[in-house]
Amino acid sequence: MSSTFYITTPIYYVNAKPHLGHAYTTIVADVICRYNRMQNKESFFLTGTDEHGDKVERAAKNEGLSPRIYVDKISGLFKDLWPELNIEYSSFIRTTDPSHIAVVLKILQKIHDSGDIYFSEYEGLYCFGCERFYAERELVNGKCPDHETEPETISESNYFFKMSRYQDWLIDHIRQNPEFIRPERYKNEVLSFLKEPLEDLCISRPRTRLEWGIPLPFDDKFVTYVWFDALLNYVSALGYPDGALYRKFWPSAQHVIAKDILKPHGIYWPIMLRAAGIPVYKNLNVHGYWNIDESKMSKSLGNVVEPLSLKNIYGLDAFRFFLMREMAFGLDSSFNEEALVARVNSDLANDLGNLFSRVITMAHKYLEGIVPEIDPETEGELRGSLKLQASAAVEEYEKAMENFSFHKALISVWEFISLMNKYVDVTAPWVLAKKKTSRKELEFVIYDLLEGLRVVSGLIYPVMPDTAKTMQYHLGQDHEKPFYDLTNIKTWNGIKAGTKLPKSITLFPRIDKKKMESSLPEKKTGTITPDIKPEITLELLSNIDLRVATILKAESIPGAKKILKLEIDLGETRTIVAGIASSYTPEELEGKQVIVVANLKPAKIMGVTSNGMLLAATDENGCTVATLDKKVKPGTPLS
Numbered sequence: 319m320s321s322t323f324y325i326t327t328p329i330y331y332v333n334a335k336p337h338l339g340h341a342y343t344t345i346v347a348d349v350i351c352r353y354n355r356m357q358n359k360e361s362f363f364l365t366g367t368d369e370h371g372d373k374v375e376r377a378a379k380n381e382g383l384s385p386r387i388y389v390d391k392i393s394g395l396f397k398d399l400w401p402e403l404n405i406e407y408s409s410f411i412r413t414t415d416p417s418h419i420a421v422v423l424k425i426l427q428k429i430h431d432s433g434d435i436y437f438s439e440y441e442g443l444y445c446f447g448c449e450r451f452y453a454e455r456e457l458v459n460g461k462c463p464d465h466e467t468e469p470e471t472i473s474e475s476n477y478f479f480k481m482s483r484y485q486d487w488l489i490d491h492i493r494q495n496p497e498f499i500r501p502e503r504y505k506n507e508v509l510s511f512l513k514e515p516l517e518d519l520c521i522s523r524p525r526t527r528l529e530w531g532i533p534l535p536f537d538d539k540f541v542t543y544v545w546f547d548a549l550l551n552y553v554s555a556l557g558y559p560d561g562a563l564y565r566k567f568w569p570s571a572q573h574v575i576a577k578d579i580l581k582p583h584g585i586y587w588p589i590m591l592r593a594a595g596i597p598v599y600k601n602l603n604v605h606g607y608w609n610i611d612e613s614k615m616s617k618s619l620g621n622v623v624e625p626l627s628l629k630n631i632y633g634l635d636a637f638r639f640f641l642m643r644e645m646a647f648g649l650d651s652s653f654n655e656e657a658l659v660a661r662v663n664s665d666l667a668n669d670l671g672n673l674f675s676r677v678i679t680m681a682h683k684y685l686e687g688i689v690p691e692i693d694p695e696t697e698g699e700l701r702g703s704l705k706l707q708a709s710a711a712v713e714e715y716e717k718a719m720e721n722f723s724f725h726k727a728l729i730s731v732w733e734f735i736s737l738m739n740k741y742v743d744v745t746a747p748w749v750l751a752k753k754k755t756s757r758k759e760l761e762f763v764i765y766d767l768l769e770g771l772r773v774v775s776g777l778i779y780p781v782m783p784d785t786a787k788t789m790q791y792h793l794g795q796d797h798e799k800p801f802y803d804l805t806n807i808k809t810w811n812g813i814k815a816g817t818k819l820p821k822s823i824t825l826f827p828r829i830d831k832k833k834m835e836s837s838l839p840e841k842k843t844g845t846i847t848p849d850i851k852p853e854i855t856l857e858l859l860s861n862i863d864l865r866v867a868t869i870l871k872a873e874s875i876p877g878a879k880k881i882l883k884l885e886i887d888l889g890e891t892r893t894i895v896a897g898i899a900s901s902y903t904p905e906e907l908e909g910k911q912v913i914v915v916a917n918l919k920p921a922k923i924m925g926v927t928s929n930g931m932l933l934a935a936t937d938e939n940g941c942t943v944a945t946l947d948k949k950v951k952p953g954t955p956l957s
């Protein structure tokens with residue numbers, strides 16, 4: 319097995335803002351990259367933006383900006399979005415980067431010198447949206463299948479790349495490497511396209527028609543066709559031809575794309591590589607399209623879902639989980655908010671969330687929150703059953719992940735979760751806890767459940783990294799260390815006896831449909847939003863000392879229905895009182911990181927002195943405490 323892994327996304331056009339489709343592909347690349355890192359493979363994840371061509375030139379003009387300023391602006395939107403979706407790419411390439419341009423020039427010259435580029439006149443049907451000529455047979459009712467517009471007939475002299483020369487080689491390569499393009503339906507689509515003679519590819523545009531591109535090294539009256547320029551990003555980003563990254567990662571290259579750009583990636587790109595004397599990529603992984611309400615969601619049709627608004631409403635991990643679980647990789651899927659809510663409530667809140675809080679709560683209730691020492695001699699009907707089921711689940715999971723079948727990988731994890739839920743019901747730890755003689759069995763049952771959860775936390779890491787870390791923390795593991803080593807995950811008995819478990823938390827609160835409707839931006843709610851308060855100076859603001867605090871303990875105060883007494887770690891331990899009892903149980907709060915006004919004058923509430931104030935938002939559904947996206951050191955100031 320190769321010890322390196324190189325994954326790429328398409329580089330996105332900067333003629334529109336990022337949307338759900340882009341987010342999906344990039345999350346897929348992030349998931350598979352995290353999975354490969356779990357296997358200890360040295361991994362490189364490339365994404366970026368495609369910035370030349372008439373599409374981009376026209377979009378800049380529409381905004382009244384120069385192409386250079388316009389591309390900087392939109393490329394920045396993509397670059398800023400990915401970290402917000404917890405996407406950890408290694409490098410972000412822009413086709414306007416000088417290092418990329420240098421590689422394009424080098425490869426064009428090389429292919430020209432070897433005689434694969436010629437000059438000729440051509441008349442054809444051109445779609446400006448796709449920036450390419452179409453053969454009559456590719457059109458649907460005379461229209462471009464993607465843009466649903468009639469292509470225009472244009473005739474001009476241009477440079478052509480002799481793709482036809484490589485047609486037989488490509489057919490052989492695809493046949494001999496059945497995994498080259500996957501899933502199979504897309505391999506078949508490419509092979510069926512290759513049954514007809516391949517036309518040579520027009521790789522230039524006259525500068526009289528298009529300025530915004532890379533001038534050809536052998537004729538500067540022309541610029542490079544945007545696809546010929548863009549595809550080369552996959553090697554230029556690695557420092558082709560001599561870069562250390564290129565040598566290390568190119569042999570393991572895998573691309574992720576959607577079906578809309580199968581032809582350039584399945585036909586032009588391998589042929590370009592072959593003509594340039596570069597080994598072809600290992601796999602092309604092709605997914606389907608997200609449709610919204612049955613109509614295709616894309617920038618050209620205008621019905622675009624803003625990915626960030628969804629993750630803000632439902633939580634980032636829930637959003638990532640939904641995308642990976644709902645779409646069978648390769649097939650189209652329908653995006654629908656109700657389906658997302660249903661998945662969060664059933665798979666995350668019910669199946670995983672309940673199991674998690676049930677097990678940790680039982681470990682506290684029956685075993686004082688200390689991981690027991692397991693006697694390997696303990697006999698029992700169910701002894702070893704979870705261990706076997708976990709190893710079967712991991713095996714299925716690995717097989718599915720290798721094939722980019724993310725939904726299948728998650729199904730195998732959730733089957734295991736459901737077995738664990740059954741195991742709790744069958745073993746009934748609450749019954750075992752009643753008899754002294756069943757103590758050993760009780761310890762072994764709880765231990766195996768904790769271990770099962772540890773396995774689950776590792777397996778969900780690529781899709782839900784934050785949840786995985788939270789679970790690890792509550793299982794007493796060092797969640798800062800790379801706990802997601804697959805070998806470690808697979809080894810049963812990973813949790814050490816004597817480990818002190820932090821209190822349980824709610825991993826995924828159930829989404830209340832009513833609450834969900836009220837949180838959607840376009841729907842008006844009955845809440846009156848107060849007017850913005852009068853302006854203050856920065857100096858005044860800097861006097862307010864906001865700190866991150868971890869709730870160590872939460873308890874109700876006898877006689878007080880609305881408030882809870884909280885013991886918090888804010889770099890020092892303090893007591894505060896918060897009016898949140900109608901929206902949170904004490905168990906839900908313990909372990910949570912919150913934001914506290916640390917320098918508020920102490921006040922006595924129901925006989926308890928409160929040394930600070932917790933921040934929370936209140937609407938007609940109750941209150942929601944302000945938390946952070948990631949865990950940080952208690953006491954960290956907010957600025």
Ligand code: MSP
Binds near residue numbers: 329342548577615
């Ligand atoms: N710039 C080219 C790619 C050049 S790669 C050398 C391009 N850019 S794009 O901005 O149009 O992005 C297309 C890609 O965005 C798709 O292949 C897919 O990865 C993603 N998606 C865009 N809309 C999508 C959906 N509705 N559903 C799923 N993915 C989609 O083409």
